[in-house]
Amino acid sequence: MSWRQLVFALALASSFCSTSAGLAQDQDEAELDLALRLAVLLQSARAVIGAEQVLINDPAVGDKGLSGAAVLARATEAYVTKTGGPPVAEGMDPREAQLVTAMMESITEVMDANAGSINREGVAFKGFVPAVFGRLVTEAFSEKVGDLAQIKVTAPENLVRNRKARPDPWETMVITESLLSPDWKKGEVYSALSDSAGREAFRVMVPEYYTEGCLACHGAPAGEIDVTGYPKEGGALGDLGGVISITLFR
Ligand code: HEC
DSSP states (O other): OOHHHHHSOBOOOGGGGOOSOHHHHHHHHHHHHHHHHHHHHHHHHHHHHHHTHHHHTOTTOSOOSOOHHHHHHHHHHHHHHHHSSOSSOTTOOHHHHHHHHHHHHHHHHHHHHTHHHHTOTTOSOOSOOHHHHHHHHHHHHHHHHTTTEEEEEEOOGGGOOSGGGOOOHHHHHHIIIIITSTTSOTTOBEEEEEEETTEEEEEEEEEEEOOGGGHHHHSSSTTOBOTTSOBOOOOOTTSEEEEEEEEEEO
16 A cells, blocks of 8 residues: 555545546646645644644744754754655656655745744744744745645645635535535545646645544534634534645646
């Protein structure tokens, strides 16, 4: 079984079923693989922030040991565990290496840029939660390689907190018609050839569901203000809470 089948319950988009061009199919396979690698790297880094949230929020501790290098090292370790190999390796396709490297650099830069706030003594909640970290990383990634690829963490429209995370029409269609459909197998990834910003693109949507830890902010009662100052969404355990949307331009 491939690492992808282990990490994601994979559904191959209908485009893969076309019998016409084996070559195109191989390209789609390779792009799906790349997109999922980028998603796993982002998830791995975000999980480090989640695991250290109590430390980050501790007003009594100054230096938290969460430098860019330290967070990247831990994220890389988790990535290797999940995928069975390092993020970048010799002989790798140059575009893949460029994109994965850009993601790694983005993780490092966001941590280092926020070190002053994270390490500030006397302040408990600093607003540095996994979602904010993730958004900053995807923004940094787009600045570096936005002409080649884009990553965004979005959500069903009614759940979106930050306007920047709003789904575009294609993402909304995939969310409402597929990911939220009662027939959709939980965890299945959606992928298809489509377009984005007028360019042909291979697009991948990785669903993410609320776990217990999410509900302190996104759970019930709807409307109650959470620790970050946003009204809670009234979400329930297992609801589709978000989607990592990866666009690889062709
Ligand atoms: C401490 C409160 C808190 C917790 C816990 C939390 N979130 Fe969030 N979440 C936020 C905030 C604040 C934002 C807005 C971030 C920003 O400014 O971009 C957000 C944004 C998001 C987004 C991006 C779309 C949007 O609404 O802007 C997704 C998806 C998301 N959260 C899912 C989750 C999931 C899944 C979990 C559990 C694994 C989780 N969140 C746990 C506070 C939280």
